[in-house]
Amino acid sequence: xxxxxxxxxxxxxxxxxxxxxxxxxxxxxxxxxxxxxxxxxxxxxxxxxxxxxxxxxxxxxxxxxxxxxxxxxxxxxxxxxxxxxxxxxxxxxxxxxxxxxxxxxxxxxxxxxxxxxxxxxxxxxxxxxxxxxxxxxxxxxxxxxxxxxxxxxxxxxxxxxxxxxxxxxxxxxxxxxxxxxxxxxxxxxxxxxxxxxxxxxxxxxxxxxxxxxxxxxxxxxxxxxxxxxxxxxxxxxxxxxxxxxxxxxxxxxxxxxxxxxxxxxxxxxxxxxxxxxxxxxxxxxxxxxxxxxxxxxxxxxxxxxxxxxxxxxxxxxxxxxxxxxxxxxxxxxxxxxxxxxxxxxxxxxxxxxxxxxxxxxxxxxxxxxxxxxxxxxxxxxxxxxxxxxxxxxxxxxxxxxxxxxxxxxxxxxx
Amino acid sequence: xxxxxxxxxxxxxxxxxxxxxxxxxxxxxxxxxxxxxxxxxxxxxxxxxxxxxxxxxxxxxxxxxxxxxxxxxxxxxxxxxxxxxxxxxxxxxxxxxxxxxxxxxxxxxxxxxxxxxxxxxxxxxxxxxxxxxxxxxxxxxxxxxxxxxxxxxxxxxxxxxxxxxxxxxxxxxxxxxxxxxxxxxxxxxxxxxxxxxxxxxxxxxxxxxxxxxxxxxxxxxxxxxxxxxxxxxxxxxxxxxxxxxxxxxxxxxxxxxxxxxxxxxxxxxxxxxxxxxxxxxxxxxxxxxxxxxxxxxxxxxxxxxx
Amino acid sequence: xxxxxxxxxxxxxxxxxxxxxxxxxxxxxxxxxxxxxxxxxxxxxxxxxxxxxxxxxxxxxxxxxxxxxxxxxxxxxxxxxxxxxxxxxxxxxxxxxxxxxxxxxxxxxxxxxxxxxxxxxxxxxxxxxxxxxxxxxxxxxxxxxxxxxxxxxxxxxxxxxxxxxxxxxxxxxxxxxxxxxxxxxxxxxxxxxxxxxxxxxxxxxxxxxxxxxxxxxxxxxxxxxxxxxxxxxxxxxxxxxxxxxxxxxxxxxxxxxxxxxxx
Numbered sequence: 001x002x003x004x005x006x007x008x009x010x011x012x013x014x015x016x017x018x019x020x021x022x023x024x025x026x027x028x029x030x031x032x033x034x035x036x037x038x039x040x041x042x043x044x045x046x047x048x049x050x051x052x053x054x055x056x057x058x059x060x061x062x063x064x065x066x067x068x069x070x071x072x073x074x075x076x077x078x079x080x081x082x083x084x085x086x087x088x089x090x091x092x093x094x095x096x097x098x099x100x101x102x103x104x105x106x107x108x109x110x111x112x113x114x115x116x117x118x119x120x121x122x123x124x125x126x127x128x129x130x131x132x133x134x135x136x137x138x139x140x141x142x143x144x145x146x147x148x149x150x151x152x153x154x155x156x157x158x159x160x161x162x163x164x165x166x167x168x169x170x171x172x173x174x175x176x177x178x179x180x181x182x183x184x185x186x187x188x189x190x191x192x193x194x195x196x197x198x199x200x201x202x203x204x205x206x207x208x209x210x211x212x213x214x215x216x217x218x219x220x221x222x223x224x225x226x227x228x229x230x231x232x233x234x235x236x237x238x239x240x241x242x243x244x245x246x247x248x249x250x251x252x253x254x255x256x257x258x259x260x261x262x263x264x265x266x267x268x269x270x271x272x273x274x275x276x277x278x279x280x281x282x283x284x285x286x287x288x289x290x291x292x293x294x295x296x297x298x299x300x301x302x303x304x305x306x307x308x309x310x311x312x313x314x315x316x317x318x319x320x321x322x323x324x325x326x327x328x329x330x331x332x333x334x335x336x337x338x339x340x341x342x343x344x345x346x347x348x349x350x351x352x353x354x355x356x357x358x359x360x361x362x363x364x365x366x367x368x369x370x371x372x373x374x375x376x377x378x379x380x381x382x383x384x385x386x387x388x389x390x391x392x393x394x395x396x397x398x399x400x401x402x403x404x405x406x407x408x409x410x411x412x413x414x
Numbered sequence: 415x416x417x418x419x420x421x422x423x424x425x426x427x428x429x430x431x432x433x434x435x436x437x438x439x440x441x442x443x444x445x446x447x448x449x450x451x452x453x454x455x456x457x458x459x460x461x462x463x464x465x466x467x468x469x470x471x472x473x474x475x476x477x478x479x480x481x482x483x484x485x486x487x488x489x490x491x492x493x494x495x496x497x498x499x500x501x502x503x504x505x506x507x508x509x510x511x512x513x514x515x516x517x518x519x520x521x522x523x524x525x526x527x528x529x530x531x532x533x534x535x536x537x538x539x540x541x542x543x544x545x546x547x548x549x550x551x552x553x554x555x556x557x558x559x560x561x562x563x564x565x566x567x568x569x570x571x572x573x574x575x576x577x578x579x580x581x582x583x584x585x586x587x588x589x590x591x592x593x594x595x596x597x598x599x600x601x602x603x604x605x606x607x608x609x610x611x612x613x614x615x616x617x618x619x620x621x622x623x624x625x626x627x628x629x630x631x632x633x634x635x636x637x638x639x640x641x642x643x644x645x646x647x648x649x650x651x652x653x654x655x656x657x658x659x660x661x662x663x664x665x666x667x668x669x670x671x672x673x674x675x676x677x678x679x680x681x682x683x684x685x686x687x688x689x690x691x692x693x694x695x696x697x698x699x700x701x702x703x704x705x706x707x708x709x710x711x712x713x714x715x716x717x718x719x720x
Numbered sequence: 721x722x723x724x725x726x727x728x729x730x731x732x733x734x735x736x737x738x739x740x741x742x743x744x745x746x747x748x749x750x751x752x753x754x755x756x757x758x759x760x761x762x763x764x765x766x767x768x769x770x771x772x773x774x775x776x777x778x779x780x781x782x783x784x785x786x787x788x789x790x791x792x793x794x795x796x797x798x799x800x801x802x803x804x805x806x807x808x809x810x811x812x813x814x815x816x817x818x819x820x821x822x823x824x825x826x827x828x829x830x831x832x833x834x835x836x837x838x839x840x841x842x843x844x845x846x847x848x849x850x851x852x853x854x855x856x857x858x859x860x861x862x863x864x865x866x867x868x869x870x871x872x873x874x875x876x877x878x879x880x881x882x883x884x885x886x887x888x889x890x891x892x893x894x895x896x897x898x899x900x901x902x903x904x905x906x907x908x909x910x911x912x913x914x915x916x917x918x919x920x921x922x923x924x925x926x927x928x929x930x931x932x933x934x935x936x937x938x939x940x941x942x943x944x945x946x947x948x949x950x951x952x953x954x955x956x957x958x959x960x961x962x963x964x965x966x967x968x969x970x971x972x973x974x975x976x977x978x979x980x981x982x983x
Contacts, residue, residue, distance in 0.1 A: 216551070220548060220550070220551050221548075224547070224548065278570075301483075301484040301516070302484070304483065304484045304485045305484045305485060305487065305488070307485070308484075308485040308486065308488070309488070312438060312442065312673070313431075313434070313435045313438055315677070316434055316435075316438050316673070316676060316677055316680065317431045317434045317435070319677045319680065319681060320429070320434060320677070320680035320681060320683075320684050321684065323681040323684065323685070324684065324685060324688055325685050334681065334685075337681075338678055338681075341674040341677060341678060342674065342678075344618075344639075344641050344670075344674065345641065345667060345670050345671040345674050346452035346453055346454045346644075346667050346671055347452065347671030347672070347674070347675060348671070348674065349453075349454065349455050350452075350453075353453070353455075357455075365455075367455045367457065370457075371457050371458060371459075374621070374622065374625050375458075375459075375625055375628070375629060378622050378625055379625045379626045379629050382622060382623060382625065382626050383626050386626070
């Protein structure tokens with residue numbers, strides 16, 4: 001997804017992105033992987049050497065920094081930027097610009113409804129109001145071929161522009177003679193003329209981002225890679241637990257044997273079947289691909305469905321056991337549950353189907369009552385819980401971020 | 415009320431869960447083999463889903479996120495089939511994406527079948543972008559650039575010359591984003607695809623959590639569970655490949671009706687049992703005749719009468 | 721929303737200020753009241769029951785990865801392990817996230833050390849089962865039946881597997897406490913568990929368990945946040961009603977602010 005990451009310029013991010021977050025050729029990639037593993041191991045070793053208190057302090061600092069990063073990514077206002085480079089009269093120049101996003105007002109606003117007239121129903125889809133992007137920036141010489149002059153670094157050209165409907169930009173330079181349109185060249189650049197000569201500008205427009213936002217995606221990738229390593233941790237844990245049961249011939253060792261068969265079968269056939277993944281599914285399948293298909297489509301998927309289907313039985317038996325009418329509230333809840341259960345299915349809807357839909361009594365039809373219960377009281381209760389949980393989550397996040405929480409990983413124990 | 419009857423009723427307090435499971439299996443399975451025509455009234459949430467699609471301009475492109483797997487396919491697959499069928503029927507173009515590995519694969523099978531039925535062409539009328547990990551990063555990136563983010567479709571073909579993706583360059587320009595899921599992924603769309611008109615299909619269990627978003631207007635339409643699929647099939651006049659009216663959702667309504675009925679009957683029986691036991695407990699010990707095994711009382715109740 | 725607008729900055733600033741102000745009040749020794757939550761008060765009793773029965777405790781952290789919800793659950797694991805370890809009772813923790821294994825192991829090791837029960841600590845009690853929802857559920861159900869758990873704790877984010885887990889807990893006769901900030905699974909927990917900690921109560925668990933003034937202050941701060949939100953709702957209702965009465969076509973200022981802030 002490299003092309004879409006909002007990497008803004010400044011603070012060396014472009015350099016980092018170009019040099020760190022890019023694919024490496026074969027041997028270098030292997031070296032990088034081993035390097036990362038070694039760094040990771042060093043970090044773990046270092047952490048283990050620390051005392052419990054020291055570990056907590058390091059954890060608190062890391063948590064704070066990570067929280068600060070995400071807070072900055074959210075709170076720092078985004079910059080709208082365009083960058084570019086040019087070569088003008090054999091000299092290099094850089095281009096930086098700000099982009100403002102302005103809404104184009106609706107040329108034909110809908111007429112307000114006349115006196116006593118119902119306003120028209122709002123359609124559920126509305127053409128997004130077009131946004132016009134305006135650009136103002138400057139082109140600046142950075143490397144002077146000749147002797148430095150008074151114009152050094154200041155020989156700049158103000159450029160402004162508007163985005164066309166097709167996504168390209170209509171740029172013009174603002175010189176002493178007034179605005180001059182820049183002519184687009186065939187390779188997507190623009191021809192520019194400055195006091196230092198003529199040249200060609202290549203411009204790149206980047207999505208809105210602030211100075212830390214650009215690191216979010218690479219960090220998420222790094223976290224995914226860590227998660228990948230963690231799978232090995234999980235496999236080691238599982239193998240140890242089941243290995244002990246199997247080799248100790250403890251009760252249930254047969255389940256542990258099944259685990260090892262399942263694990264090895266999936267890994268071996270899964271990897272071997274990768275070779276045949278582009279094979280036409282209607283053609284005869286080689287053994288490994290067929291075996292993998294049996295394990296994945298014939299075993300894993302039906303087992304998932306089966307476990308989910310168990311819910312049906314559990315819902316019936318749990319409802320039977322739990323709905324005991326001992327109080328008025330329980331009675332009320334049972335009545336509501338009955339209405340909702342009946343209103344959701346055709347058999348229940350048939351009970352009140354004799355009330356015509358256009359009669360004033362239609363509000364008493366069971367599906368109408370069910371819908372009211374779901375949309376009104378249920379929404380109110382759900383929102384109440386949601387607001388409370390949001391407040392709680394905000395408070396806990398703040399406590400964790402500032403290391404005010406108690407527990408083994410925080411400043412204070414219980 | 416006489417004691418033997420009360421004692422028999424009190425047995426309803428503790429029906430063996432194996433009996434409950436057996437009755438459940440029978441009641442749910444029978445309607446799958448015996449077709450009973452059942453008429454369903456669509457909820458406003460389901461009608462809103464249809465309206466959200468109908469209100470779109472003819473050239474709008476829809477994005478369909480199928481985030482379900484074999485676990486929740488019982489509810490989500492009929493919803494997906496009904497929605498895709500209606501999109502094909504109304505000549506809407508759409509792209510499929512998924513953030514659960516099995517989702518787009520299972521949707522592809524559905525689409526292939528329905529495309530044959532409606533004579534639609536892959537790449538021209540619909541495209542499947544396939545599964546993508548990192549849902550947050552991917553959705554954010556798709557908001558600004560779909561072809562650059564996704565690069566290729568489920569078949570591995572490049573999106574550079576793919577007309578549908580080239581026309582819908584950003585997620586922001588999607589006419590409607592329909593998310594069908596049994597997970598909590600809807601929250602990610604509400605947060606990171608804000609501004610794109612959203613509609614949802616969810617499992618019956620998630621339904622109550624979704625209604626607030628419908629009421630606030632953040633969701634333009636909502637299909638809840640198998641019932642939602644059946645209602646949508648009904649209002650869109652769904653016909654299967656053999657020309658029979660109604661799809662998987664409608665066919666499931668018989669089982670669902672009997673399932674709900676069974677739950678209600680069991681709740682009533684359980685409460686009758688508790689009530690009968692309370693009556694038995696309230697009676698003075700000498701006033702009851704000794705119980706016999708023929709009374710069918712549970713063994714534990716012997717103490718009450720002795 | 722990718723970036724905060726000025727209204728979001730203001731709102732978050734005010735909310736954070738409320739929390740920090742109340743934490744400070746707690747630190748200064750003010751007696752801050754928060755109500756008892758039966759589920760939290762019952763934690764000791766539930767562990768005690770497993771000890772009496774001589775059966776292990778099972779603690780599931782749900783389907784979440786390492787986030788604040790799971791971190792809160794891990795803190796509770798420390799507390800529960802300490803209670804159980806005193807009586808040499810095992811606390812088995814099956815997890816879906818391998819990254820949580822070292823955290824939970826460390827918490828359990830420290831809990832055992834704190835009560836002088838180092839020899840009772842067994843790293844095999846923390847088990848990664850599977851990242852797949854239903855494979856995990858099947859694994860937990862297997863442990864419940866094989867180990868005959870005397871008490872079960874379900875703390876974290878759960879989905880459709882919640883009922884599979886708790887119904888099987890019922891069947892082995894375990895006393896069960898479930899806690900989830902997410903309202904979706906609450907009906908199932910209510911039907912099958914002895915105690916349920918609902919919604920925001922989840923985030924107050926450590927404050928209630930420890931009685932620490934800092935944590936109590938933060939929970940009181942949460943109530944202030946809810947008052948602010950309630951105030952905004954009432955203001956919104958009044959402004960909307962007013963603009964309807966005045967037949968205004970333009971949205972009122974609060975609506976514009978919130979639209980800018982909203983996701």
